[in-house]
Amino acid sequence: MTDHIQRNLVLNFVEKDEPPDKDYFQDFQKRKRSTYSDDAHQPPAKYKKKEFDKPSKAVKPSQDLVKYENTETNRVHKIPSYSDTAKNISDNYNRSSISDRPNKFTGKVDSEQRIKRHDFSPDPNSCNDNLERDDRRGLMTSLFKGNPDIPYVPESGVERISEKVFSDKSFSSLNIANQIVSNLQKFGFSSMTLVQEKGIPCVLSGQDCLIKSQTGSGKTLSYAVPIIHNLMSQTPRVTRSDGLLALIVVPTRELALQSYQWFEKLCKSCVWVVPGYLIGGEKKKAEKARLRKGVNILVATPGRLIDHVHHTKNLSLSNVQYLVIDEADRLLDLGYERNMTSIIESLNEQQPGLEKRRQTIMLSATLSPGVEKLAGMSLQSPKTIDISAVDSEQETPENTSDSTAPALATPKNLSHYYLLVPAKLRLVTLAAFVLSKCMYGDEKKIIIFFATQDMVDYHTALFSQVLSTFCKVSRKEKSDKSSLASRAERVLAGFEDESDDDESEEEEVEEECDDDEGVILFQKLHGNMTQEDRSAVFKSFREAAAGVLMCTDVASRGLDMPKVCWIVQFNAACTVADYVHRVGRTARVDAAGSAIIFLAPAEVPYIRLLEQHRITLKEVAMQNVLKTLKFASSIMVKSYHHAMEESATGLQLRVENLLLSDKHLHDLARKAYVSFVRSYASYPKEVRDMFSFKALHLGHYAKSMGLRDTPAALGASAALRAKREIKERAEKKEKKKKMQRARQGPGQIPKHAAISEFDSGLDCLPKKGKKK
Numbered sequence: 001m002t003d004h005i006q007r008n009l010v011l012n013f014v015e016k017d018e019p020p021d022k023d024y025f026q027d028f029q030k031r032k033r034s035t036y037s038d039d040a041h042q043p044p045a046k047y048k049k050k051e052f053d054k055p056s057k058a059v060k061p062s063q064d065l066v067k068y069e070n071t072e073t074n075r076v077h078k079i080p081s082y083s084d085t086a087k088n089i090s091d092n093y094n095r096s097s098i099s100d101r102p103n104k105f106t107g108k109v110d111s112e113q114r115i116k117r118h119d120f121s122p123d124p125n126s127c128n129d130n131l132e133r134d135d136r137r138g139l140m141t142s143l144f145k146g147n148p149d150i151p152y153v154p155e156s157g158v159e160r161i162s163e164k165v166f167s168d169k170s171f172s173s174l175n176i177a178n179q180i181v182s183n184l185q186k187f188g189f190s191s192m193t194l195v196q197e198k199g200i201p202c203v204l205s206g207q208d209c210l211i212k213s214q215t216g217s218g219k220t221l222s223y224a225v226p227i228i229h230n231l232m233s234q235t236p237r238v239t240r241s242d243g244l245l246a247l248i249v250v251p252t253r254e255l256a257l258q259s260y261q262w263f264e265k266l267c268k269s270c271v272w273v274v275p276g277y278l279i280g281g282e283k284k285k286a287e288k289a290r291l292r293k294g295v296n297i298l299v300a301t302p303g304r305l306i307d308h309v310h311h312t313k314n315l316s317l318s319n320v321q322y323l324v325i326d327e328a329d330r331l332l333d334l335g336y337e338r339n340m341t342s343i344i345e346s347l348n349e350q351q352p353g354l355e356k357r358r359q360t361i362m363l364s365a366t367l368s369p370g371v372e373k374l375a376g377m378s379l380q381s382p383k384t385i386d387i388s389a390v391d392s393e394q395e396t397p398e399n400t401s402d403s404t405a406p407a408l409a410t411p412k413n414l415s416h417y418y419l420l421v422p423a424k425l426r427l428v429t430l431a432a433f434v435l436s437k438c439m440y441g442d443e444k445k446i447i448i449f450f451a452t453q454d455m456v457d458y459h460t461a462l463f464s465q466v467l468s469t470f471c472k473v474s475r476k477e478k479s480d481k482s483s484l485a486s487r488a489e490r491v492l493a494g495f496e497d498e499s500d501d502d503e504s505e506e507e508e509v510e511e512e513c514d515d516d517e518g519v520i521l522f523q524k525l526h527g528n529m530t531q532e533d534r535s536a537v538f539k540s541f542r543e544a545a546a547g548v549l550m551c552t553d554v555a556s557r558g559l560d561m562p563k564v565c566w567i568v569q570f571n572a573a574c575t576v577a578d579y580v581h582r583v584g585r586t587a588r589v590d591a592a593g594s595a596i597i598f599l600a601p602a603e604v605p606y607i608r609l610l611e612q613h614r615i616t617l618k619e620v621a622m623q624n625v626l627k628t629l630k631f632a633s634s635i636m637v638k639s640y641h642h643a644m645e646e647s648a649t650g651l652q653l654r655v656e657n658l659l660l661s662d663k664h665l666h667d668l669a670r671k672a673y674v675s676f677v678r679s680y681a682s683y684p685k686e687v688r689d690m691f692s693f694k695a696l697h698l699g700h701y702a703k704s705m706g707l708r709d710t711p712a713a714l715g716a717s718a719a720l721r722a723k724r725e726i727k728e729r730a731e732k733k734e735k736k737k738k739m740q741r742a743r744q745g746p747g748q749i750p751k752h753a754a755i756s757e758f759d760s761g762l763d764c765l766p767k768k769g770k771k772k
């Protein structure tokens with residue numbers, strides 16, 4: 001019997017010093033279906049019952065705990081009495097075998113049937129001894145109590161916009177070097193994408209360009225191909241001593257490496273043109289040496305580039321003919337604006353009077369007009385290529401949205417979903433979602449976005465420990481149609497009754513669980529990792545056929561990771577543009593993909609905000625996701641009959657208990673919690689109404705991290721202080737307003753009403769019924 005089966009069985013024990021060894025559990029497995037009788041069930045012979053010397057704090061005799069001594073190892077286990085546990089398992093079996101029909105003994109209906117969309121209260125019929133006992137002792141984690149109602153969100157009827165990806169033309173129809181065309185054919189690229197068809201001739205013509213097309217539409221080649229063509233056609237031939245001729249600036253290190261790799265591949269057709277890259281986290285000395293040797297095309301992140309511009313003599317910008325700003329809206333927004341301004345100033349300084357000769361190309365899937373003005377850029381009458389406008393199907397879209405917000409195209413094969421989850425249930429729902437895809441489904445490559453690095457650290461550590469082992473599915477099972485997983489799928493789909501499993505399948509499961517094959521690999525990617533680790537994770541996830549990447553927004557822009565099936569946003573992106581880029585990590589170049597966002601009931605307006613940009617989402621009911629846990633725990637305790645609430649509660653308890661015993665993990669959880677609370681307070685003001693810090697239930701979110709501590713005890717005092725400050729600020733503002741109103745008197749128009757076009761001006765009128 002494997003560890004995870006033992007661990008799950010330990011859930012049946014309320015408190016323990018050490019779990020007993022496998023014989024103890026195996027015995028339960030054999031007997032769990034027989035009629036319960038106290039006498040008939042004794043622990044294996046090697047276990048000797050011991051009396052308690054004195055009642056301890058942790059182990060109270062009233063909790064029916066018993067000491068068993070393993071006579072072979074001389075180890076003592078404080079656990080619920082053997083007969084008690086056997087009874088629990090037996091009761092569970094009897095009760096849950098009711099399935100969706102009324103219990104034939106009690107006439108009552110099983111809990112799951114009762115759980116309708118708004119009904120999260122515990123089943124009054126539920127008689128799970130373990131859970132009830134935990135509840136009495138205050139350990140029971142009341143996941144399904146006291147949650148806000150999940151609102152009904154009507155469909156908006158807004159029509160999404162998507163762009164056509166491929167054009168009918170091939171690369172050979174362009175006026176570019178044959179070597180490049182044949183090189184591209186080696187990668188299997190014969191047809192161009194639409195953005196390449198429009199973008200390449202524009203760059204070849206020497207005009208400044210603003211290129212906007214949806215994520216995964218091949219923008220990289222739309223500038224890389226013409227630049228390579230122009231450089232390789234120059235006479236005399238370009239040499240290393242010509243120095244830097246093309247500068248490509250991108251926001252993240254991974255994207256820099258990815259773009260550099262494209263240039264490396266394309267330069268195979270012109271080995272005399274030398275590409276290079278500069279990214280933070282690498283040794284500067286090595287980078288300086290590369291620059292000294294001479295680089296013609298340089299892909300760089302802005303911070304490290306400026307560093308070299310100011311401190312490396314061998315990096316001269318005087319010959320730069322091409323400046324590419326990929327993900328331009330990101331690079332020119334507030335975060336990077338200063339860096340970009342400095343780069344552009346350096347270029348202008350080193351090329352006095354030559355700005356005209358330098359061609360500038362800006363690209364993004366969410367390029368807004370006027371973005372080039374942000375960093376004081378002066379593009380010479382740039383040509384705008386917007387594929388959503390070029391695409392004839394989209395030229396006169398039937399915009400059913402009356403919003404003035406710009407429409408943002410997302411791939412047509414990308415399905416958008418949202419999941420409304422009360423705060424307390426977030427962790428178990430995420431776990432269930434991951435299991436549903438990695439365990440039962442074929443969509444095993446997932447990216448999960450979190451708000452902070454600490455959240456990424458914690459969830460990666462936790463899920464690696466708790467969920468990885470859930471997924472041990474053997475090769476044998478994959479080919480066997482009657483296997484547990486495929487059967488669970490059939491049950492989920494409603495084709496088969498849950499109750500008719502048999503012993504033979506149980507034996508099989510035990511065998512299968514010993515197999516290591518199919519364990520979910522959880523990896524993480526964020527800005528606070530060493531460059532070595534970041535590169536290794538990026539490479540391994542890119543090449544993997546399955547796995548879960550937990551990351552921050554560092555992975556949201558430009559990264560091309562093939563075969564990603566699902567994008568999960570555990571925390572909502574701060575802006576709609578960020579949402580578009582995050583979900584764009586899937587459904588690339590016409591492939592299919594799905595994206596789901598976790599929202600609290602109070603955050604529903606975010607769905608409306610996305611709709612204003614013509615991004616429409618469908619709902620996935622939380623219960624449908626949580627159902628998976630029922631089957632996941634079935635594999636572990638070998639019974640299909642754990643009601644959803646119990647399984648979710650069981651998993652939550654398991655996490656909470658793990659945190660109590662693992663200080664490191666507890667520390668990670670605490671940091672994750674504090675960082676989450678801080679991040680929530682810093683949503684930009686455009687969306688602050690939807691992510692109201694004041695409405696945040698700190699206790700519920702602590703539970704969503706598996707923490708039992710109170711928010712104050714968690715060191716969230718900083719967060720609490722922030723919350724208090726926000727409240728105080730709002731009160732002050734309100735007070736000020738009141739005083740202002742009082743000073744102005746009832747008949748006067750207040751200042752803000754006089755200047756704001758949105759104000760009705762009615763505030764200033766005397767209230768009805770009040771005497772003047």
Ligand SMILES: Nc1ncnc2c1ncn2[C@@H]1O[C@H](COP(=O)(O)OP(=O)(O)OP(=O)(O)O)[C@@H](O)[C@H]1O
Pocket residue numbers: 188189190191192193196213214215216217218219220221364365557558559560584588589
């Ligand atoms: N002509 C083509 N035919 C087939 N595949 C292509 C073609 N051009 C590019 N691709 C592939 O499309 C994928 C996406 O390309 P790329 O990363 O350039 O997209 P993008 O538009 O820059 O996406 P994002 O907006 O997310 O940065 C890559 O895997 C690339 O190999």
